[in-house]
Amino acid sequence: MRLITIQCKAEMLRIIRNPYYVFWSLxxxxxxxxxxxxxxxxxxxxxxxRAHYLMSMATFSxxxxxxxxxxxxxxxxxxxxxxxxxxITPLPGSVYFFGKINFESHAxxxxxKLKIALLLLKVVFCQISVIS
Numbered sequence: 001m002r003l004i005t006i007q008c009k010a011e012m013l014r015i016i017r018n019p020y021y022v023f024w025s026l027x028x029x030x031x032x033x034x035x036x037x038x039x040x041x042x043x044x045x046x047x048x049x050r051a052h053y054l055m056s057m058a059t060f061s062x063x064x065x066x067x068x069x070x071x072x073x074x075x076x077x078x079x080x081x082x083x084x085x086x087x088i089t090p091l092p093g094s095v096y097f098f099g100k101i102n103f104e105s106h107a108x109x110x111x112x113k114l115k116i117a118l119l120l121l122k123v124v125f126c127q128i129s130v131i132s
Contacts, residue, residue: 003092028061054119069104
């Protein structure tokens with residue numbers, strides 16, 4: 001269990017240091033939300049529409065981070081020969097794989113929790129109804 005925890009921490013540092021992940025999964029939905037609710041005049045000032053748009057950007061963020069990170073990184077590591085180096089270390093392959101899967105699920109749920117917290121803050125402070 002300790003090895004999986006250490007592997008998860010290494011994966012966390014690796015993902016946070018990846019500028020593409022930070023930009024496309026965390027910053028881009030926030031930028032899109034700001035652009036389409038504050039900057040661009042869409043002609044729709046309905047707070048309910050803004051809440052629905054916030055949830056669509058949260059979905060974009062969660063799905064983007066789920067699809068773009070784990071599978072692509074596994075393929076890149078295999079083509080670059082990183083998995084060959086992992087095989088010659090004392091770290092079992094199952095710990096390496098489960099560490100990746102475990103952190104990936106935590107990252108997706110963290111992103112989802114962050115977006116839900118933003119929605120709740122918007123509901124409380126802007127007094128909007130999410131239910132149509």
